[in-house]
Amino acid sequence: MSDLLAVEGLVTTFPGRAPETRIPVVDRVDLRVARGEALALVGESGCGKSMTALSILSLVPKPGRVEAGSVRLAGAELRGLPATALRRIRGARIAMIFQEPATSLNPVQRVGAQVMEAIALHERVSGAEARRRALALFEAVGIPDPEARLRAYPHQLSGGLKQRVMISIALAGRPELLIADEPTTALDVTVQAQILALLRALAADTGVAILLITHDLGVVNEIADRVAVMYAGRVVEEGPRASVLGAPRHPYTQGLLRSMPSRARPGERLAEIPGAVPAADAWPPGCRFAPRCAIAMDVCRVREPEATPLAADAAARCHALVTP
Amino acid sequence: MIAYLLRRLVWGAVTILGVLLFLFWLFVLYAQPEDVARRALGEKAPPEAIAQWLVNHGYDRPAVWNPEAPLDTRLFDHLSRMLRFDFGASDADDAPIAARLRSGIGPTLGVTLPLFAIGLPLSLALALGVAFFRDTYIDRLGVVVCVLAMSVSILLYILGGQFLLGKLLRWFPISGFDPDPGLALRFLALPVFVGVLAGLGSDVRFFRTVFLEETGRDYVRTARAKGAGDARVMLRHVLPNAMIPVLSAVSLTIPFLFTGSLLLESFFGIPGLGSITVEAIQNNDFATLRVMVYLGALLFIAVQVATDVAYTWVDPRVRLE
Numbered sequence: 294m295s296d297l298l299a300v301e302g303l304v305t306t307f308p309g310r311a312p313e314t315r316i317p318v319v320d321r322v323d324l325r326v327a328r329g330e331a332l333a334l335v336g337e338s339g340c341g342k343s344m345t346a347l348s349i350l351s352l353v354p355k356p357g358r359v360e361a362g363s364v365r366l367a368g369a370e371l372r373g374l375p376a377t378a379l380r381r382i383r384g385a386r387i388a389m390i391f392q393e394p395a396t397s398l399n400p401v402q403r404v405g406a407q408v409m410e411a412i413a414l415h416e417r418v419s420g421a422e423a424r425r426r427a428l429a430l431f432e433a434v435g436i437p438d439p440e441a442r443l444r445a446y447p448h449q450l451s452g453g454l455k456q457r458v459m460i461s462i463a464l465a466g467r468p469e470l471l472i473a474d475e476p477t478t479a480l481d482v483t484v485q486a487q488i489l490a491l492l493r494a495l496a497a498d499t500g501v502a503i504l505l506i507t508h509d510l511g512v513v514n515e516i517a518d519r520v521a522v523m524y525a526g527r528v529v530e531e532g533p534r535a536s537v538l539g540a541p542r543h544p545y546t547q548g549l550l551r552s553m554p555s556r557a558r559p560g561e562r563l564a565e566i567p568g569a570v571p572a573a574d575a576w577p578p579g580c581r582f583a584p585r586c587a588i589a590m591d592v593c594r595v596r597e598p599e600a601t602p603l604a605a606d607a608a609a610r611c612h613a614l615v616t617p
Numbered sequence: 618m619i620a621y622l623l624r625r626l627v628w629g630a631v632t633i634l635g636v637l638l639f640l641f642w643l644f645v646l647y648a649q650p651e652d653v654a655r656r657a658l659g660e661k662a663p664p665e666a667i668a669q670w671l672v673n674h675g676y677d678r679p680a681v682w683n684p685e686a687p688l689d690t691r692l693f694d695h696l697s698r699m700l701r702f703d704f705g706a707s708d709a710d711d712a713p714i715a716a717r718l719r720s721g722i723g724p725t726l727g728v729t730l731p732l733f734a735i736g737l738p739l740s741l742a743l744a745l746g747v748a749f750f751r752d753t754y755i756d757r758l759g760v761v762v763c764v765l766a767m768s769v770s771i772l773l774y775i776l777g778g779q780f781l782l783g784k785l786l787r788w789f790p791i792s793g794f795d796p797d798p799g800l801a802l803r804f805l806a807l808p809v810f811v812g813v814l815a816g817l818g819s820d821v822r823f824f825r826t827v828f829l830e831e832t833g834r835d836y837v838r839t840a841r842a843k844g845a846g847d848a849r850v851m852l853r854h855v856l857p858n859a860m861i862p863v864l865s866a867v868s869l870t871i872p873f874l875f876t877g878s879l880l881l882e883s884f885f886g887i888p889g890l891g892s893i894t895v896e897a898i899q900n901n902d903f904a905t906l907r908v909m910v911y912l913g914a915l916l917f918i919a920v921q922v923a924t925d926v927a928y929t930w931v932d933p934r935v936r937l938e
Contacts, residue, residue: 350842355752380844383841389842391842398836399840400858401857401931401933410853462843465843
């Protein structure tokens with residue numbers, strides 16, 4: 294099996310309103326990322342995609358916790374690893390960048406020192422060597438005047454530059470997998486395109502696999518080899534980019550694509566999915582999308598659909614695919 | 618930065634002028650000098666003696682306006698002497714106030730400086746430890762102990778310390794002071810110990826809250842995602858960021874290092890500035906009180922400006938403009 298990352302049956306819970314209850318926000322999620330591949334995990338806010346990413350690195354904020362499932366990196370189980378072993382994986386084999394570059398950098402530390410820390414945490418290097426590597430990383434991620442920028446504080450940099458610093462921190466340990474949680478959401482549109490182009494170029498140069506978390510199907514189109522669509526804690530459709538975006542089979546994926554502004558014709562009213570994503574403690578029985586689904590049948594409201602294998606490495610979780 | 622400091626200095630001068638005018642109203646216009654004289658000379662003092670006392674202490678002159686000699690007023694005298702730090706003599710016993718302050722500052726700093734130098738790092742370290750074990754029983758126990766410790770009156774700490782460590786165990790003298798540095802240490806140990814202990818509860822609880830707030834921030838998640846361990850995250854990332862709110866809180870206490878602790882000094886018989894203030898209150902010694910309030914206000918303003926400068930070291934985002 295050449296999967297770099299294999300997530301199976303991942304369940305992450307938070308305490309419910311009633312005492313002693315726990316609500317899953319990530320529910321039996323399976324994901325696979327091959328070496329050098331870019332997988333996009335797509336879904337609306339609150340569907341559990343960020344928690345899935347944090348669960349992979351055991352960084353779920355308290356009082357949340359990973360309840361069940363397995364997370365394997367190149368075949369080795371990460372769940373249940375002691376803290377010291379996890380630390381050797383974070384930053385070195387799996388790195389992560391976050392949505393808000395403005396708050397994700399330490400505001401009182403020079404950005405150069407923050408990159409050098411990421412290097413020194415995983416390798417025995419001299420200060421001069423760490424500095425040289427940080428400089429090379431700044432050049433690689435396209436930070437102009439890198440020598441001077443090493444000494445800058447985060448507040449002295451623009452949002453795009455801060456995200457480039459975050460990316461160089463993530464690349465500092467030469468990871469095999471880069472998890473990017475909404476890396477462009479907080480940025481201007483032109484800067485978004487630059488950051489995506491950078492990620493694509495870095496993936497081509499270094500062979501790093503990418504797990505990209507986004508709600509933006511335009512971003513998916515730019516970068517992803519494969520796509521997994523998440524709804525209410527579950528992966529509802531998964532497959533190669535061309536098939537998921539070109540011929541979506543799950544009604545939710547179809548709805549998402551129809552509601553993209555770039556797909557609408559001028560003058561035409563933009564389609565929308567009626568209703569809103571239910572909160573984690575109010576998931577309906579049966580198919581979680583059923584209350585908002587135009588083609589929902591009786592069975593959808595009673596029994597949750599299994600993942601139905603489709604052509605070419607794709608699957609979707611919908612009763613309509615089995616009993617049309 | 619220079620322009621900022623100049624502006625702060627001008628504002629400081631305006632504030633000081635306001636304080637001096639208020640002191641003039643309170644201690645010179647509002648207070649009855651005859652009462653002060655009677656306190657100083659005794660209830661049965663003859664009227665001539667009281668009149669003489671009023672003349673000696675300058676209370677006989679016009680308060681604000683003197684048509685014959687415009688500068689010969691109590692207001693002008695008050696302002697010019699305070700600004701020249703010429704504090705004059707005590708209302709209670711005619712001793713020069715400046716000399717008394719000089720003799721009191723040593724014992725006061727002998728208590729407050731060790732108290733500060735031990736108490737602040739200790740409560741920061743304890744708070745860091747409690748915050749490190751957040752959401753565990755150690756953290757919850759720590760909070761309960763802190764709340765209990767801060768709910769107990771400082772008087773109980775003082776009397777408890779004197780009874781237990783002074784009377785029963787005889788480790789320290791119960792109270793008193795000796796100007797000889799070698800002997801002074803024996804007398805200062807107990808008040809410093811009691812002072813540290815009494816402040817620990819509220820300080821640890823406050824610093825813990827500050828640390829916990831920082832631990833929830835995004836940059837902490839980034840540090841953990843880099844592979845930094847808990848101890849490193851706390852010491853290298855959380856602590857430097859927490860210094861910003863810590864500085865705001867700590868700077869407020871610095872003026873009191875110089876004015877002294879009223880309770881500690883009077884209970885432990887330490888002849889510092891705190892004791893001098895308490896005595897001045899008891900003796901209606903308005904001349905001394907007015908000097909203490911004036912110096913306290915000066916210190917407060919100076920420390921505020923110094924704190925603003927210190928912010929620029931702790932937080933690179935702060936620039937004084």
